[in-house]
Amino acid sequence: MGTGFSGEVAEYYAKYRRGYPSELFDALQAEFGWTKDDVVLDLGCGTGQLAVPAAARVRAVIGMDPEPDMLRHAGETAAQAGAGNTVWVLGSDADVSEIGAQIGVGSLASVLVGQALHWMRHELLFPRLLPLLRPGGGVAVVANGTPLWMHDSDWSHALRDCLEAYFGSRPGPTGGGSPQDRARYARALETAGYRDVREITVRRTDELTVDQLVGALFSTFSAESLPPEPQRTELAQRIRWSLPSGKPLIEDVEVTAVLAHAPSGPR
Numbered sequence: 001m002g003t004g005f006s007g008e009v010a011e012y013y014a015k016y017r018r019g020y021p022s023e024l025f026d027a028l029q030a031e032f033g034w035t036k037d038d039v040v041l042d043l044g045c046g047t048g049q050l051a052v053p054a055a056a057r058v059r060a061v062i063g064m065d066p067e068p069d070m071l072r073h074a075g076e077t078a079a080q081a082g083a084g085n086t087v088w089v090l091g092s093d094a095d096v097s098e099i100g101a102q103i104g105v106g107s108l109a110s111v112l113v114g115q116a117l118h119w120m121r122h123e124l125l126f127p128r129l130l131p132l133l134r135p136g137g138g139v140a141v142v143a144n145g146t147p148l149w150m151h152d153s154d155w156s157h158a159l160r161d162c163l164e165a166y167f168g169s170r171p172g173p174t175g176g177g178s179p180q181d182r183a184r185y186a187r188a189l190e191t192a193g194y195r196d197v198r199e200i201t202v203r204r205t206d207e208l209t210v211d212q213l214v215g216a217l218f219s220t221f222s223a224e225s226l227p228p229e230p231q232r233t234e235l236a237q238r239i240r241w242s243l244p245s246g247k248p249l250i251e252d253v254e255v256t257a258v259l260a261h262a263p264s265g266p267r
């Protein structure tokens with residue numbers, strides 16, 4: 001197995017990808033009635049951005065991802081956070097039924113999918129998850145804001161122009177986070193038999209350092225497309241020079257989640 005998230009990309013992801021706000025976890029806990037008896041699956045867990053904070057609110061979190069390097073970083077992050085109630089499983093969306101075989105049907109309070117559903121066959125995945133969910137449980141499809149180069153701000157316009165000049169084409173949206181994607185996922189959840197499908201949004205404002213901006217940008221490349229050295233340092237330098245000088249890099253972050261309940265409905 002293995003994905004484009006290996007090696008240095010996994011390192012950039014672990015170090016520079018923003019986590020999720022506590023308000024998101026408050027909302028998930030309220031929506032699915034998480035207690036200290038519950039088990040949550042984070043599918044496509046990456047370096048643990050959802051799994052590790054969720055672990056503080058439930059009995060255990062299973063983080064599942066096909067990329068060993070991402071799982072290794074997730075394990076390190078969990079250890080640093082004292083989240084000893086996390087387990088990390090190498091696997092993809094095609095393997096979720098194994099979870100049911102291992103821990104029993106109806107065992108999961110939630111399945112979380114953060115910034116990863118576009119890599120999966122969601123029309124097959126959603127029905128497969130249904131028997132794994134306990135009454136009142138459900139699925140949350142989460143997206144962590146807009147790509148850095150797609151904001152309506154001076155620094156984001158400068159970044160977009162810089163990337164276009166460097167690569168020769170305008171960078172596009174990354175998969176899975178647009179309103180159209182969310183509507184598609186919501187429809188697929190309803191078609192699969194989920195109830196009370198709805199969307200929530202949590203907004204916040206962050207100030208980035210230039211290093212954070214560059215590191216988070218490099219985390220969006222695949223291992224194959226990440227520029228090697230010395231080109232990477234040159235690109236980072238070009239980005240630094242292109243940013244409006246003396247202005248803080250303020251990012252308005254809109255975290256969204258499509259929530260859906262197993263047919264037994266909210267408890």
Ligand SMILES: C[S@@+](CC[C@H](N)C(=O)[O-])C[C@H]1O[C@@H](n2cnc3c(N)ncnc32)[C@H](O)[C@@H]1O
Pocket residue numbers: 003005017043044045046047048049050064065066067070091092093094113114115116119120121144
């Ligand atoms: C952009 S990262 C998201 C990480 C984290 N969930 C977050 O919210 O930041 C996408 C993750 O999905 C994983 N992935 C790719 N294909 C997958 C699949 N078919 N099933 C499960 N995870 C997959 C990748 O290995 C990667 O770790």
